[in-house]
Amino acid sequence: MPSKRLSVVVTRRLPEVVETRLTELFDAKLREDDRPMTRGELVDAMQEADVLVSTVTDRIDAGLIGQAGEKLKLIANFGAGFDHIDVATARSRGILVSNTPGVVTEDTADMVLALMLGVTRRIQEGMKVMQEGSWQGWAPTALLGGRLGGRRLGILGMGRIGQAVARRAAAFGMQVHYHNRHRLRPEIEDALEATYWESLDQMVARMDVISVNCPSTPSTYHLLNARRLQLMKPSAVIVNTSRGEVIDENALTRMLKAGQLAGAGLDVYEQGLAGNPELRDMPNVVMLPHMGSATQEGRVEMGEKVIINIKTFDDGHRPPDQVVPAML
Numbered sequence: 001m002p003s004k005r006l007s008v009v010v011t012r013r014l015p016e017v018v019e020t021r022l023t024e025l026f027d028a029k030l031r032e033d034d035r036p037m038t039r040g041e042l043v044d045a046m047q048e049a050d051v052l053v054s055t056v057t058d059r060i061d062a063g064l065i066g067q068a069g070e071k072l073k074l075i076a077n078f079g080a081g082f083d084h085i086d087v088a089t090a091r092s093r094g095i096l097v098s099n100t101p102g103v104v105t106e107d108t109a110d111m112v113l114a115l116m117l118g119v120t121r122r123i124q125e126g127m128k129v130m131q132e133g134s135w136q137g138w139a140p141t142a143l144l145g146g147r148l149g150g151r152r153l154g155i156l157g158m159g160r161i162g163q164a165v166a167r168r169a170a171a172f173g174m175q176v177h178y179h180n181r182h183r184l185r186p187e188i189e190d191a192l193e194a195t196y197w198e199s200l201d202q203m204v205a206r207m208d209v210i211s212v213n214c215p216s217t218p219s220t221y222h223l224l225n226a227r228r229l230q231l232m233k234p235s236a237v238i239v240n241t242s243r244g245e246v247i248d249e250n251a252l253t254r255m256l257k258a259g260q261l262a263g264a265g266l267d268v269y270e271q272g273l274a275g276n277p278e279l280r281d282m283p284n285v286v287m288l289p290h291m292g293s294a295t296q297e298g299r300v301e302m303g304e305k306v307i308i309n310i311k312t313f314d315d316g317h318r319p320p321d322q323v324v325p326a327m328l
């Protein structure tokens with residue numbers, strides 16, 4: 001007699017190939033539309049499922065976990081960041097949490113470079129001229145940006161994505177610096193030709209570009225607060241593909257408005273879906289709708305990771321990408 005299949009509830013639409021495989025392997029309940037679940041829908045999902053496949057658009061806090069059914073044993077997140085899940089409360093209820101690290105690394109690092117170039121080479125302003133039909137022809141002094149080569153890049157959070165950014169930045173001729181919770185092993189630091197700064201204050205004061213690549217945790221909340229942002233050079237640019245909460249967005253907005261920072265490239269926001277509204281009209285701010293890892297290949301690989309995590313759990317082992325509160 002076949003054993004009972006795990007009941008898996010998926011909160012968002014996923015690539016078709018991933019949804020198909022989920023239904024082949026498990027008793028999977030998929031979404032018909034693609035809006036985030038309401039809190040009530042999430043409660044229902046967490047009461048009926050053995051496994052919930054969540055995404056960054058599901059805020060799974062202690063209150064919600066408190067309403068989970070006895071059956072719920074795994075939250076298999078479709079995404080690397082897991083700051084939207086109260087992992088400690090889940091653990092106290094015996095619910096495991098897994099994520100999808102690694103497969104998002106290269107795509108997100110590509111987007112960091114795209115944002116850096118977008119801001120420093122004024123791509124948004126150039127596009128606007130073409131879209132408005134106002135281009136008067138080539139001119140020696142029009143739309144001059146700054147060269148990335150030779151500039152100092154400071155990476156805040158030198159994990160998977162941070163290191164992938166470092167490799168790309170080196171290819172552009174940038175000098176790579178970093179601040180991380182732990183210093184990298186010497187052989188990795190040497191391979192990346194990266195300079196470690198124990199003091200974040202000292203690093204931000206000396207960089208031309210800052211790339212934020214640490215996770216959002218209680219210890220990284222507003223790590224770039226008004227005081228630290230004010231240490232930056234007025235000519236410096238900041239790029240954030242991590243999570244909005246790492247930067248004090250109001251302070252960033254004020255400084256950009258006052259010309260105390262040269263520009264910003266943002267994929268993630270602290271306030272609402274699209275950040276402080278004042279950011280949107282600034283020519284030196286390039287804003288994207290959280291699309292750092294948004295490639296077709298990456299999304300399928302994320303789905304494969306989710307499936308491996310669930311299948312391994314179903315086979316009686318810990319999911320390979322289990323996350324634990326200590327990681328915060």
Ligand SMILES: NC(=O)c1ccc[n+]([C@@H]2O[C@H](COP(=O)([O-])OP(=O)(O)OC[C@H]3O[C@@H](n4cnc5c(N)ncnc54)[C@H](O)[C@@H]3O)[C@@H](O)[C@H]2O)c1
Binds near residue numbers: 108241242
């Ligand atoms: N924009 C996107 O689409 C997108 C895609 C993937 C990941 N992300 C975000 O990027 C983050 C990083 O992903 P990753 O795979 O590189 O994670 P990772 O865990 O490999 O690296 C994070 C690094 O940050 C460091 N860190 C943690 N707390 C710190 C602190 N207080 N000060 C300094 N360094 C600290 C860690 O030591 C680690 O080296 C994710 O948590 C997620 O929020 C965004």
Ligand SMILES: O=C(O)[C@H](O)CO
Binds near residue numbers: 055056078080104
């Ligand atoms: O963390 C990630 O993988 C992306 O930001 C989507 O959650």
